[in-house]
Amino acid sequence: MDIHYSSEQLAFRDEVREFLTNELPADIASKVKLGKHLSKEDHQRWQKILSAKGWYAPGWPVEHGGTTWGAVEKHIFDEESAAAGAPRTIPFGVNMVAPVIIKFGTEEQKAHYLPRILSGEDWWCQGYSEPGAGSDLASLKTRAVRDGDHYIVNGQKTWTTLGQHANWIFCLVRTDPEAQQQRGISFLLIDMATPGITVRPIITLDGDHEVNEVFFDDVKVPVENLVGEENKGWTCAKYLLTHERTGLAGIGASKAAMRHLKRVASKQQKNGKPLIEDTLFRTQIAQIEMQLMAAEMSTLRIVAAASEGGVPGAESSILKVQGTEIRQAITNLLRKAIGPYALPFLPEEMEYGYEGEVLLEDYSPSLASIYFNMRKLSIFGGSNEIQKNIVSKMILEL
């Protein structure tokens, strides 16, 4: 047992650092570090740079454009990227639908969709949740009825993250209404430009447009867009969820947020000295940092075990809970750090390139918004209550 990186791993880390130093656009990095909004173009710009380097889809098999990285290399890459202020990878294409296509798709589907994900031509969104089917995903009602060589899709998806940017959506749809819940579900790829699809924004409590409702009204989808077998979509869905969950601990992002917290606490004052020197505040930072340290070690242990061939199981549920609570605790301290300045709501100052009068600091306007926005972490990707149910069932056999 040895927690130090090998010399190859250290060399890899240097290579990643050098790449980030040279290639990550400064404006994008500073937006990320200051919590400013990223545009679709920002994400695409960074994706193209990663793709050119061959690092956009590290988890894919090499023949499709992936890498040979092991778990430790992926961890190093994530951590360095977050530290440098690289945008988080929007997971829906590269880390969600792609693994499903690679595992369950036909050769034609792989040849068609994977290169378009790598090139950034397609922006995917996830159409799982419905108004009546959140935690109980298997109760979904969106119907797909076979009609010759098409499915006719009717229903509604909701909470579709960044659906406003997407040109493709992967959906769970009900193809057999008679079958028991998980059974009659299929995994369908749908072109968002198909007639009958309407996307409506949902404004979140922080005033942001990040999620959407997607309505399907007699939408014609070619049968070749089915992934896996008809009525066996739940297998794809479950496979995807385990993939999703491992990434949800967000260790790299939390470490970056922790650095931001320290920076902010060094600038803000309390009782005439920097907040970071205030014992009470400093001990709260320390508490979270220790929790983060433990979560990072756990992640490494779990990913290392997975790379030996094991499937990350219910342990990833524990990590999802811990990781999201840590991230929320950091955003809580960030909000508290600016005292009364958490109150002003300054959407224009939150935009990058704002040239007007700065009320307090460039980082301050977004801190309360981010705190509220991050409440989502314990709700989506399987709520933290659902994760604990999984642990009780799978590990504890209760």
Place this chain on the structure above:
Amino acid sequence: MDFKLTEEQQMLQETAERLVRDAYTFSNREKFSESEAGFSPEFWNQMGELGLTAIPFPEELGGFGGTGIENMLIMQELGKGLCLEPYMESVILAGGLITQLGSDAQKEELLAGIASGELQAAVALEEQQSHYDLCHVTTTATRQDGSWTLNGRKAVVIGGHTAGKILVSARSAGDVRDQSGISLFIIDPNSQGVRRRTYSTVDGRKGCELFLDNAKGELLGTDGEAYDAIRYHSGRAIAALCAEAVGSMRVLCDITLDYLKTRKQFGVVIGKFQVLQHRMVDMISELERATSMAILAACLADDEDSEERSAKLSAAKYMVNRAAQYVAEQSIQLHGGIAMTWEYAGAHYAKRLVMIGHQFGDDDHHLEAYAAQLSI
């Protein structure tokens, strides 16, 4: 000791409750919040007509001689409706400071207006780096030929954007964090040398940043000796905020409980899941604690100044801040995605509850204040 309300107090509560219920539907609140004033001038006038804005003032000044209890009853109702009017800022805080410190002439000039609601006042105590420490004052006041000139800036003045008068703390002597040397001034925000930058707040209100560049101020009270009064009346503000939070928490708990009884997943209402039942119980238990502390604060708010009063008011604010944040966060969690949306009333209650912690001291501030005065 007696926890019963008098008949007059019950009537007051009912009056406030009815007024809020009729005016403050969720969609009305959205409209008020988005309007230029950021609240409803009509509702404010009605508060004046019903005498609510006159409640805390002594009878000889045209008021009803109300105490912390009456303030609590009104603030709770305002909290239930998530009302946006600067009642605490104008009536309780500015009104209280002027009542205590003002000359007869100043009282005559200002209090009748504040008590009738015709004059809305605001109070500017925080600064960029004060972080709830109200003796941290860098704004300067200098006297020349008997008139005062103010320079500096004051932070996050809730209600300051529409106020007819603003009370400003400024330093005429001493070092940045000295308690002595702080004075209060009445300024006319439309006068020369005063600039306001108006903004909305995260909880749907409005306020402003106040820039003073050789602005004229009228001294309120004795030069250099305002801090005791500032501390005393911010204690009254704290009691009011505690009551407001309790009102908002009560409604948010009701909304959440209702949702637990109606939202179905896995074929049952989610209130059947024991983990959610217990979480809801914890929320109600926090609400109970907060209610008790708000009552304690209300009963002490108008007592004579003492270390014990200050410590207990800190205890109240600490406990209420904690409870408010817990109820806010858990209500969102128990709802799932729906409570993350702007359209959902509960989300706005949650935002207000968290933001109450950013006025007159967060949990850390009051934990330290209480610990410093711990009796051994």
